[in-house]
Amino acid sequence: MKLPAFFSSPLAQRCIPIALPILALIAGRIWVDTQWNMPRVGFSLLLYFFFAAFLQRWAAVVATLALEGLLLNISYIKEVATSEPLLGADLFEVGQGMALTGYMDWHIWAYALILLAALAYGLWRHPSFSKRRVGLALILCVLVGMQLDSTGKMSAYAQPLMAQYLGSNYSNYNFRVNARQNGILGHLMLTAETAHKPKAGQHQFYTQALAAAENPSSPDIVVVMCESCYTDARLPTKMAELTQAGFSEARVISPVYGGGTAEAEFEALTGLSAYTLPGIDFQNFAGQFSDKISALPHALADVGYTTIGMHNYFGTFWKRQTVYPKMGFQRIAFVDQMYWKRKDGWPKDFSLYNQALAHYKVAPAGKKQFMFLVTVNTHGPFIKENDSGITQYQARLGQAIDEFKTFTQQIEASAKARKRDVIIVIFGDHKPGLNQEFYERGIFDASFFSNRDPKNLQFKNILNQEQTRIRGDVPLFIKGSRDPEQAQVLADKLQSRPLFCLPAELARLSENTDPFYNAVAERCAKNEGFYTKDLWWRSVFPEAVYAERLFAETK
Structure with a gap:
């Protein structure tokens, strides 16, 4: 043709x-x-x-x-x-x-x-x-x-x-x-747009604040951010056994689900909401952050604490080796300084705890200590064994909790020998990525998902604020070596609050004079305005506060 x-x-x-x-x-x-x-x-x-x-x-x-x-x-x-x-x-x-x-x-x-x-x-x-x-x-x-x-x-x-x-x-x-x-x-x-620094400006953030705590006890403080650690009455895990070991439980709200650990870490260390800055803050702003970020480690270091930050994975991960010193950690350690048998998968948490314990034991008797430890053993993925992956998750979490309980006993014994009180906190950075399991157990209902395939559930592009709050719900356990009532009071203050309320309460245990933490504590005590409407965090934290505290820029 x-x-x-x-x-x-x-x-x-x-x-x-x-x-x-x-x-x-x-x-x-x-x-x-x-x-x-x-x-x-x-x-x-x-x-x-x-x-x-x-x-x-x-x-x-x-x-x-x-x-x-x-x-x-x-x-x-x-x-x-x-x-x-x-x-x-x-x-x-x-x-x-x-x-x-x-x-x-x-x-x-x-x-x-x-x-x-x-x-x-x-x-x-x-x-x-x-x-x-x-x-x-x-x-x-x-x-x-x-x-x-x-x-x-x-x-x-x-x-x-x-x-x-x-x-x-x-x-x-x-x-x-x-x-x-x-x-x-x-x-x-x-x-690919560079995440731009927040703009400096005038604000009235400090005009509303709680009075400073009277006669703060200034205990040693050990905080463990536990990778994917979770428990709930509908999904019980070995983590729930911590109440039998003297811990008080609270539920707090993480800004992330299934991943994005550094965003939870950001809130737990700065007292600011991670929602304001797009993307992963550590990654986007590591090079732009002030050399002295106004964060909890600096607040405690300023009143005589030795501050230690550790993670049993690489320091380059989420740029922690760059960010940690800026936040005020005087000593840092990562997996290259710890035992890791690579063929066994993710590094085990005992290597992290052993390193932390070694630092704690050699500290001068009267020297106050703050340690922030980030675990990784329970990192996904969780291999499915004719299930959602819950069997492997439970086994790995069980091992992680056993290692944490051993560490707790050793820290308490060492604190007693040093004649120091110690507050121990452990919380899950986010829920594990087990959508199917949360759905089948009624923690999430069908309204959370854009599809109906229980083996391949995907969240809707937009969740309402109540759904976002439920998705971020994670457990927090806290224990005081000398005063169990103090731990329960702290747990009550944190109950159903965003994770950024934690550093405010920990800072108030010390003699620090930074007005920021009393201002955050006031808003957390009211518990109003959180997860209420779109971009709610903007009405809680003015953009200028981020410029001031993270980038040392004021106007």
Whole structure:
């Protein structure tokens, strides 16, 4: 059959080789995420133009689709594990992703191999230099450069441009919504924006505050942030046995679920809500934080405490080795200073406790001690054994609690020998990522999820404030070595409060004079305004307080 004359015309001979790969790219979306909208197609085309500058056109199509599929699958795995999608900043923090390697499946390996093959073939058959190809490739490069501008001025121009010409809609307070609306490529582009420092300004935060505590006892303080540690009447675990060991229990509200440990850590150390700053605060702001962050370790160090921060994983993880000294930890230690038998998986918590105990035992008898310990043994994933993964979770949590109880006994004995009172706190940083188990036990109901498959439940993009509060509910146990009543009073003050109330109450046990903690304690005592409406944290903590306490900027 003879083709119409148009197809043999010079114009067609020039346009068809260009148009066919683009049409194939658009059609190939069924291979990636089966969705077509303006942002998805637009950002895919920008990536294709970038690849086509140095790859043969059909190889550029395959490379674009393979990279998008790879990123989408990685994001899906991160979202299942942590309830948060892949972020632009994650691409520059490869070390943080090492925690998710246990979740990787064959889809990721397949997309990675296809991508490598496309790159190899495309470079082999690379096109000759073309100003048009380079010009189109530079569009993506310029937008990325604008998004990464450390001043934030260029991203302020880039985002309206992407909204106007690519149809993007940036939801910087709900990254799951952002990924759904813009596709993974658009989402990563938008979240590549440098998280800008909060603005300094005047505020009246300190005008409402509790009176300083009378005759504070200034005990030694040991806080354990226990990875994924959880218990509930509907999902009892060995953690509940701590009440039999003299601990008082409270329920507190973590800002994260299933992951994002550093956000819970941020609240527990600063007394500020983690919701104000987008993304993971440690990761985004490590280099911009003041050298003296106004955090609990500094408040205690200023009144004579030795402050120690430890984690039985790498110091580069969430940039703790950079952030901890700025927060006021005088001594820090990470897994490279501890015993770790790598073939057994995540480092065991006893190695962390042994290191902490060694420091505590050699401390001068009259020297006050504050230790903040972050565990990792109960980190996911939890392998399913014809169940939701609960069997493995219970076994690992049981081991973690046994090791904690042993540590508690040793610390109390050492405190007695040093003639010091010690307050011991342990709390779960977030619930474990066991959606199916929480659903089946009635902790979450169907209204939390966007689907009805109990083996693959995914949270709705937007939860109401009560659902967010329930999702963040975690246990906290506290014990005083000399005064059990004091521990119960503290537990009552923390009951049903956000996690940022904890450092306020701990600071008030000491002679510190920082008015911030009395101001936070006043708001926690009222327990009003928390989880009440959208962006509720803005009415609790003025932005200028963040600028002042984290970045030492005032106006």
